[in-house]
Amino acid sequence: xxxxxxxxxxxxxxxxxxxxxxxxxxxxxxxxxxxxxxxxxxxxxxxxxxxxxxxxxxxxxxxxxxxxxxxxxxxxxxxxxxxxxxxxxxxxxxxxxxxxxxxxxxxxxxxxxxxxxxxxxxxxxxxxxxxxxxxxxxxxxxxxxxxxxxxxxxxxxxxxxxxxxxxxxxxxxxxxxxxxxxxxxxxxxxxxxxxxxxxxxxxxxxxxxxxxxxxxxxxxxxxxxxxxxxxxxxxxxxxxxxxxxxxxxxxxxx
Amino acid sequence: xxxxxxxxxxxxxxxxxxxxxxxxxxxxxxxxxxxxxxxxxxxxxxxxxxxxxxxxxxxxxxxxxxxxxxxxxxxxxxxxxxxxxxxxxxxxxxxxxxxxxxxxxxxxxxxxxxxxxxxxxxxxxxxxxxxxxxxxxxxxxxxxxxxxxxxxxxxxxxxxxxxxxxxxxxxxxxxxxxxxxxxxxxxxxxxxxxxxxxxxxxxxxxxxxxxxxxxxxxxxxxxxxxxxxxxxxxxxxxxxxxxxxxxxxxxxxx
DNA sequence: CCGAGGCTTCTGGTATACCATATACCATCG
DNA sequence: CGATGGTATATGGTATACCAGAAGCCTCGG
Numbered sequence: 001x002x003x004x005x006x007x008x009x010x011x012x013x014x015x016x017x018x019x020x021x022x023x024x025x026x027x028x029x030x031x032x033x034x035x036x037x038x039x040x041x042x043x044x045x046x047x048x049x050x051x052x053x054x055x056x057x058x059x060x061x062x063x064x065x066x067x068x069x070x071x072x073x074x075x076x077x078x079x080x081x082x083x084x085x086x087x088x089x090x091x092x093x094x095x096x097x098x099x100x101x102x103x104x105x106x107x108x109x110x111x112x113x114x115x116x117x118x119x120x121x122x123x124x125x126x127x128x129x130x131x132x133x134x135x136x137x138x139x140x141x142x143x144x145x146x147x148x149x150x151x152x153x154x155x156x157x158x159x160x161x162x163x164x165x166x167x168x169x170x171x172x173x174x175x176x177x178x179x180x181x182x183x184x185x186x187x188x189x190x191x192x193x194x195x196x197x198x199x200x201x202x203x204x205x206x207x208x209x210x211x212x213x214x215x216x217x218x219x220x221x222x223x224x225x226x227x228x229x230x231x232x233x234x235x236x237x238x239x240x241x242x243x244x245x246x247x248x249x250x251x252x253x254x
Numbered sequence: 255x256x257x258x259x260x261x262x263x264x265x266x267x268x269x270x271x272x273x274x275x276x277x278x279x280x281x282x283x284x285x286x287x288x289x290x291x292x293x294x295x296x297x298x299x300x301x302x303x304x305x306x307x308x309x310x311x312x313x314x315x316x317x318x319x320x321x322x323x324x325x326x327x328x329x330x331x332x333x334x335x336x337x338x339x340x341x342x343x344x345x346x347x348x349x350x351x352x353x354x355x356x357x358x359x360x361x362x363x364x365x366x367x368x369x370x371x372x373x374x375x376x377x378x379x380x381x382x383x384x385x386x387x388x389x390x391x392x393x394x395x396x397x398x399x400x401x402x403x404x405x406x407x408x409x410x411x412x413x414x415x416x417x418x419x420x421x422x423x424x425x426x427x428x429x430x431x432x433x434x435x436x437x438x439x440x441x442x443x444x445x446x447x448x449x450x451x452x453x454x455x456x457x458x459x460x461x462x463x464x465x466x467x468x469x470x471x472x473x474x475x476x477x478x479x480x481x482x483x484x485x486x487x488x489x490x491x492x493x494x495x496x497x498x499x500x501x502x503x504x505x506x507x508x
Numbered sequence: 509c510c511g512a513g514g515c516t517t518c519t520g521g522t523a524t525a526c527c528a529t530a531t532a533c534c535a536t537c538g
Numbered sequence: 539c540g541a542t543g544g545t546a547t548a549t550g551g552t553a554t555a556c557c558a559g560a561a562g563c564c565t566c567g568g
Binding site (some may be wrong): 016019020022026056063066067070071074075082093098099102105106109113167168169172201221251 | 274278280317321324325328329336349352353355356359360362363366420421422423426443475
């Protein structure tokens with residue numbers, strides 16, 4: 001039994017060919033990875049994606065590229081202006097705040113579910129994950145450890161979502177996190193948020209250990225809404241409105 | 255600056271041509287409307303969509319049809335099996351429950367925001383919307399009024415989401431509601447849910463009028479989670495697992 | 509020197525042809 | 539008669555050609 005599940009060990013036990021991976025999916029993955037990797041908010045100018053150039057670069061025709069673009073556009077990562085170009089989207093401050101608000105709602109529900117249903121072992125794992133971090137060189141969190149913390153931070157939140165057992169919660173928050181990652185570097189350096197964050201996380205873990213769904217949900221919500229409020233106050237580096245020369249502001253006003 | 259604001263009333267105040275509406279978007283809208291209209295869960299057999307037939311029927315080539323399919327697939331309305339066909343998705347019970355759970359999380363947050371930020375007039379409008387309904391012929395809700403209530407029900411929930419002022423909340427719940435609509439007919443006839451629902455709604459409105467965010471959020475959440483629990487218990491008419499003839503049944507017979 | 513108007517080029521949108529494989533049917537062979 | 543392997547057809551995936559509109563450039567007239 002090399003690979004579990006519905007696969008009766010036949011004489012020729014070959015790994016199944018991935019007939020499911022299409023060029024579209026590959027292009028989608030590649031583009032999303034590229035967009036995630038680059039720090040969008042560092043660039044001052046708009047970043048345009050050229051279908052033909054990408055097509056040539058990836059070695060496939062424009063068709064799968066376009067379908068990948070269709071996906072990315074629906075997810076809010078790019079915006080295509082007919083006969084103008086395809087541009088990587090930089091969210092406005094308002095949109096960021098809305099994303100964080102939605103995230104707060106989803107994670108609060110996730111925390112509730114974890115408190116109700118998760119296995120003790122999983123919750124213990126959560127604590128270990130945090131302990132492992134702030135047991136580093138004394139308690140100070142300044143300096144280069146911020147980068148490291150940034151990852152641990154995301155990992156913590158993703159862990160709670162995952163432990164909720166609700167696949168849909170995970171799917172919906174995934175893209176939110178990608179957008180968050182792009183601006184976390186900026187927010188985390190302000191207001192000593194890192195230190196506060198750790199305290200909040202520990203309180204959430206304690207509520208989960210007490211199996212207190214109300215408190216866990218409340219703490220998770222308020223923790224994340226705190227970030228929303230922070231961005232609302234100090235997020236002026238973000239766009240305040242959509243691109244000026246918008247082709248059809250019409251649809252937004254309707 | 256010939257054209258500063260949203261729309262300076264020019265001598266020729268014509269409605270702008272909708273250069274933004276592509277065949278893809280039109281096909282997407284048409285398909286989504288069609289899928290929404292048909293009662294998916296009534297049909298016993300799988301429903302397949304033929305790209306070429308649709309292409310011919312809508313009078314456009316396959317390309318925009320395919321891009322629309324890409325969108326619908328990402329939204330979870332169809333599933334495309336390479337070289338097999340494109341099928342309308344019927345959600346499993348588990349998926350339905352997850353959707354309702356997410357909906358509960360989002361609407362709970364929406365209710366909180368409404369209690370905090372909405373204008374008094376909007377909340378009053380909400381009450382009027384509900385009063386207008388259950389002020390009908392005496393208080394009984396049985397019989398054909400259920401259909402009417404079903405719409406009022408959705409309208410109530412959508413109103414709260416909209417009044418939250420959070421665009422993203424509205425966008426995310428939109429598709430959830432479409433899936434809900436498909437199974438509401440079945441759930442609403444069971445367990446006298448309609449009558450209970452009205453009571454719950456009124457309590458939510460009262461909490462909003464008191465500007466009590468905690469209570470509004472709690473009531474909204476519990477109301478919707480109640481539906482989730484109901485489906486969990488009595489939703490056995492739904493699929494319990496993914497399609498049996500998965501793309502590669504092959505391996506099972508080996 | 510400057511602006512209007514047209515030309516060139518670039519870019520996404522669409523149509524169409526072709527490809528590879530899943531499926532059903534069918535001929536063949538034991 | 540049943541199993542097996544070939545084959546026609548159907549269907550989604552991909553490549554490519556062409557279209558229309560937008561941006562920039564360039565010329566030409568004032």
